[in-house]
Amino acid sequence: MSNLLSRKIAPAPMPADISVVDLIDGYFTAYNSARLREICHLLSRDVMQPGVTVGLSLSGAMTPAGFGVSVLAPLLRHGFVDWIISTGANLYHDLHYGLGLDLFASNPFLDDVKLREEGRIRIYDIVFDYDVLLETDAFLREILKAEPFQRRMSTAEFHYLLGKYVREVEKQIGAKHSCLLATAYECGVPIYTSSPGDSSIGMNIAAIALEGSKLVLDPSLDVNETAAIAYAARQSNDSDTEGKSAALIIGGGSPKNFLLQTQPQLHEVLGLEERGHDYFIQVTDARPDTGGLSGATPNEAVSWGKVDPEELPNTVVCYTDSTIALPILTAYVMNQCAARPLKRLYDRREELVATLRRDYLAAKADPNRFVASPIPVMGLTNPADREPVVATYPCGTPIRNGHRA
Numbered sequence: 001m002s003n004l005l006s007r008k009i010a011p012a013p014m015p016a017d018i019s020v021v022d023l024i025d026g027y028f029t030a031y032n033s034a035r036l037r038e039i040c041h042l043l044s045r046d047v048m049q050p051g052v053t054v055g056l057s058l059s060g061a062m063t064p065a066g067f068g069v070s071v072l073a074p075l076l077r078h079g080f081v082d083w084i085i086s087t088g089a090n091l092y093h094d095l096h097y098g099l100g101l102d103l104f105a106s107n108p109f110l111d112d113v114k115l116r117e118e119g120r121i122r123i124y125d126i127v128f129d130y131d132v133l134l135e136t137d138a139f140l141r142e143i144l145k146a147e148p149f150q151r152r153m154s155t156a157e158f159h160y161l162l163g164k165y166v167r168e169v170e171k172q173i174g175a176k177h178s179c180l181l182a183t184a185y186e187c188g189v190p191i192y193t194s195s196p197g198d199s200s201i202g203m204n205i206a207a208i209a210l211e212g213s214k215l216v217l218d219p220s221l222d223v224n225e226t227a228a229i230a231y232a233a234r235q236s237n238d239s240d241t242e243g244k245s246a247a248l249i250i251g252g253g254s255p256k257n258f259l260l261q262t263q264p265q266l267h268e269v270l271g272l273e274e275r276g277h278d279y280f281i282q283v284t285d286a287r288p289d290t291g292g293l294s295g296a297t298p299n300e301a302v303s304w305g306k307v308d309p310e311e312l313p314n315t316v317v318c319y320t321d322s323t324i325a326l327p328i329l330t331a332y333v334m335n336q337c338a339a340r341p342l343k344r345l346y347d348r349r350e351e352l353v354a355t356l357r358r359d360y361l362a363a364k365a366d367p368n369r370f371v372a373s374p375i376p377v378m379g380l381t382n383p384a385d386r387e388p389v390v391a392t393y394p395c396g397t398p399i400r401n402g403h404r405a
Contacts, residue, residue, distance in 0.1 A: 020331045035318035039281050040329050042316055044336040047248075047279050048080050051241035053233035053343065057259040058086040059251030060322055061093070064103060064123045067323070068094040068180030071330045076180075076187045079340030080333060081248070083229055084184065084191045085255040088199025091159065091181060091191065095136050096128070098166040098179035103128040133200070139169075140204045150214040154221035156190035160346055163191075188344030190229075192222050194258035222258075223265060228352035229345055230262035231272065231359075246279035250322045252286050270360045280315040283325040 009029050018027075028037040047054060056075075062068070068090070075081045096103060106127040115122055119130040143149070143165045149158070163185030169175075170182055184191050196202045196217045205215055233245035249256045266272045318325055345352070 019335075020328070021335050024328065024332055032318050032320045035316055036283075036320065036325055036328060038316045039283070039318055039325075040332040040336075042279065042281065042314060043248075043329060043333050046314065047246045047281070048333055048337040048340065050340065052244045052246050052279070053229065053345075054080060054082050054246045054248055055229070055259050055262075056081045056084045056248045057250065057255035058084060058090050059253040059255050060087075061089070061123050061126075062250065062322065062326070063090045063094040063097070063180060064126050065323060066097065066103070067326060069097050069177050071327050072180050073178055073183040074334060075330055076183050076189050077339075078334060078337075079187075079342050080337070081189060082343045083189060083226070083345050085194055085226070085258045086191055087253070087255055088193045088196055088201045091162075091193065092136065092200045093123075094180045095139070095162075095166060096132055098170055098175070098182055099136060099139055100169075100173045100175060101128070101132045101135060103132070137200065137204055140201060141208060144205065144208055144215060145213065152214075152216040152218050152221075154225055154349075155193045155196050155217050156222070156225060156346060156349065158196075158215075158217055159191040159193070160185055184346075187342050188346040189342075190225070190346040190349065192226060192258065193217075194222075194254040198254075224353055224356065225349050226258065227262045227265040227270070228349070228356040230277075231266055231356050232348075232352045234273070234275075244278040247277045247281065249280070249282035249284070250326055252282070252284050256282070270356075271363050272359060278314060282317045283320060283322045283329075284317065285319060285321060 011029075012026070014023075014027060024037050024040050028034055046052070056072075058072075062072070072081070104127050106122070106125050108122075108125045110122060110127070112122060115127070121128055121130055121133065143162070148161055159181060163181035163183075166179060167182035167185055170178055178186070181191070183189075193199070193201075196219075197206070202217075205213070205217065208215070230245055232243075234243045247259050249259065260277065263276045267275075
């Protein structure tokens with residue numbers, strides 16, 4: 001009971017010159033304001049520390065509102081985000097700002113038929129000319145024909161090259177601030193897309209494929225690279241600091257799962273360590289009781305092995321609008337935390353995947369562990385012809401009485 005009564009609500013009149021930190025610490029006292037305060041404290045106290053690898057998943061229309069430039073890019077430059085899973089749409093709309101195209105704040109109650117007649121696009125209360133899409137598409141179609149793009153690659157490599165080209169445009173037009181893609185390129189932060197075909201970027205890639213383009217985005221490369229990043233998060237360059245992994249989830253959907261599935265990929269599929277992410281922080285407006293992915297709680301993620309059960313106290317979910325929470329938590333962290341050295345995980349992808357491959361193959365070849373299929377498959381060697389120590393699933397988990405042990 002003492003813990004339940006440890007934080008007395010002691011309201012005081014708000015001063016006129018209050019800072020962001022004092023506002024959150026002193027006036028975010030209950031309900032989802034308190035959850036947002038807890039996120040700010042967890043981030044500044046534990047997550048934004050040496051040895052923690054921070055993965056960010058990004059869904060919803062964040063970049064049309066300018067957050068790629070105003071909020072996310074500063075987080076990257078301060079070393080607070082080490083790798084990203086984003087919807088393709090967020091990266092496509094981020095390009096508008098990198099190319100110097102104009103988007104306008106408006107209101108959500110416009111006549112959409114009239115907007116269509118006038119050649120304008122609306123994203124809730126953001127409005128821009130249809131030409132913004134056409135000019136962005138034209139830029140993509142032109143650069144994607146360049147030789148560096150004419151091969152199979154991960155979405156991280158694709159976005160790195162895209163950011164490189166966009167950064168050059170920013171220099172040419174004299175942009176004062178860089179967009180998310182250009183900043184990630186400069187900071188060596190890999191950006192993955194969990195469903196690359198589900199955006200205008202993917203649509204343009206498909207279009208040039210009809211013209212004979214050899215560009216292919218390989219999801220297997222993405223799965224292995226992200227799993228390798230999560231696997232390497234346990235290692236720390238400092239012998240006195242324990243390596244940890246943090247999942248910072250803005251919204252939900254496919255990017256959320258792609259970030260969290262790195263842990264089941266390690267233990268369920270590859271048969272390596274099972275531990276789960278050490279920190280789970282989510283901002284969402286989705287309910288958990290509909291069974292949807294966006295509303296899935298950290299407690300549920302424990303059952304999948306996505307979150308370390310020992311670290312449940314280090315999980316916070318705030319049910320609010322991400323466009324409210326993200327600028328607030330960014331301002332708080334940048335005020336309270338010193339910048340961290342850039343991990344530049346993009347530059348280490350091959351090294352990390354090589355380590356993952358080595359350990360996976362070593363585990364598979366372990367003579368004390370026979371890897372067998374629990375279901376007979378035509379054309380495969382009969383497991384009865386071998387002498388297993390213990391029958392296992394492909395990942396190495398023992399099978400007991402026909403069911404998982």
